[in-house]
Amino acid sequence: MPFEIDFEDPRIGFASAHFIIGHDKCGRLHGHNYFIKVKISGDINEQHMVLDYGLLKAELKKLVEPLDHKVLLPAKAEGIQIEEKEDSVEVITCDKRYLLPVEDVVHLPIPATTAEELAKYFHQKLQKIWSKFVIRVTIEEAPGASATYTE
Numbered sequence: 001m002p003f004e005i006d007f008e009d010p011r012i013g014f015a016s017a018h019f020i021i022g023h024d025k026c027g028r029l030h031g032h033n034y035f036i037k038v039k040i041s042g043d044i045n046e047q048h049m050v051l052d053y054g055l056l057k058a059e060l061k062k063l064v065e066p067l068d069h070k071v072l073l074p075a076k077a078e079g080i081q082i083e084e085k086e087d088s089v090e091v092i093t094c095d096k097r098y099l100l101p102v103e104d105v106v107h108l109p110i111p112a113t114t115a116e117e118l119a120k121y122f123h124q125k126l127q128k129i130w131s132k133f134v135i136r137v138t139i140e141e142a143p144g145a146s147a148t149y150t151e
């Protein structure tokens, strides 16, 4: 994989609420302005590019949009009960109970809404589209605090 491109656009991100089950401080509902950064390694194509930035940007926008201004729920978490009742979602963790409007939540197929698991979640989405590349996805949840996933 001789070439590597970097993509980072401060306008591509998502502002979301989450909680980390069982964590002392992060167990409380709170939010972040998340940003996604991507590195892609591979060969260049006939246009002498690894991948058109425009294509990547459009795909990233599509991926982050459903999470923006939502409460992120880890559908695969242990120690959490998520039940949809008509127009609301009841979430019960070991010590808490939330009742949220259905339209305010997004169920993610991950075991925790940590930056690590979010990076892996986006990585899998991108890798499915561009399987021939080595993709590294970084999720920044605060300035200087980020997690990266690659395979």
Ligand SMILES: [Zn+2]
Residues within 6 Å of the ligand: 018, 026, 030, 031, 032
């Ligand atoms: Zn957090």
